[in-house]
Amino acid sequence: MPPRFEQADVTLDDVDAIFNESGDSRNLVVERREEGPVVPATMNAFELISTSQGLNLSSLFEKQMGLVKRETRFTSKCSANEIISKIEEAAMPLGFDVKKNNYKMKLLGEKTGRKGHLAVTTEIFQVAPSLCMVELRKSGGDTLEFHKFYNNLSTGLKDIVWKTTDEREVEEKNGSAAGSTSSQ
């Protein structure tokens, strides 16, 4: 059977273009969207449903082999712009360079880790008015370092995180409801 290549889940063309070595700024990616307010990508009901733990069979393999997940998600009741600035605020003191493109961000660690620089891609989706889902994915570097980074980052994000499916979340559910709801 001839080899078939998986389709990439996400296109990082626009984000990658920012890292384009070409010095000529006129070569930067041309906005594919029409002029007008840019909004975060919407996440439809089925995309939301598919984030269920019951539907993510990859954990059958990961848990059994002690593999660690390469992505994490949380929801927020804040606006997408607020989320972006909060992430930026929290990531920079941790030694991360932040590049933004619409509602995708690329965080690049300044330090060299076990497998090179840690690179994290963040994407914000609009699930409903006043409800966003934020996905953080490791796009380079060591997975364990990614988890350490996220642990540190989440302290800085306490104000915007509403709920997280992160298993390592230690906060009491009762306590976190009061503590993490941001002022609207």
Place this chain on the structure above:
Amino acid sequence: MNSTNRNNSFLSSSLTMGERICSAFIPFVAVIDFLIYAMANCFECRPRHKKIRYGFTDLTRLSNETRFTVNEVEALYELFKKLSSSIIDDGLIHKEELRLALFQTPFGENLLLDRVFDLFDEKKNGVIEFEEFVRALNVFHPYAPIEAKIDFAFRLYDLRQTGFIEREEVKQMVVAILMESDMILSDDLLEAIIDQTFADADADKDGRINKEEWKAFVLRNPSVLKNMTLPHLKDITTLFPSFVHDTEVEDL
């Protein structure tokens, strides 16, 4: 004299009337117990102390029926053995064992887990057998045709198997996934989420998504099927190595 003594001893025994009646029943209970056990064998209700095992012929057959090589089927068997022995060691995956594997706890209810279990359990006998496990995972293989994934996902979300994904069903599933993170949204917000999705998916505006609409919707929004592909399946032999010499040794 002896007989009267015996009769007297029976009547004046220290047992209460109740205990005497019970002891009289013991032989009958023993007979009934034996009959039940004997009959149980006819209905295959025997206690599952006998573990189901698979041999080389079964593994080869499964390999021929799916896109997995024999080595890959063997590797899947290693995974299956781990999952199916986690609570009840009977060579079958029970719902609690699947729940344990996916949620790290055998307790609780989850609508989406129920759906996955149901789709894996082709025979609908309440357990996932190894063949069912392999055939279902076949659909999740990175090289499986997209039509198979589209079809599986449609049946997954068609909760009541009416041939349509109804609005109510989508609402139920959205509520279920939000509950995983203890999120409860207002009805208005829920309706807004579903309105948006149906505006995109429900072409004929009949309040439900049929097979054709689903296909078109998925092709416009490929990330809907993201969880229908398990890249790990390509590397299954490295994740779950099984040694070749074991193949011949497995009993049938």
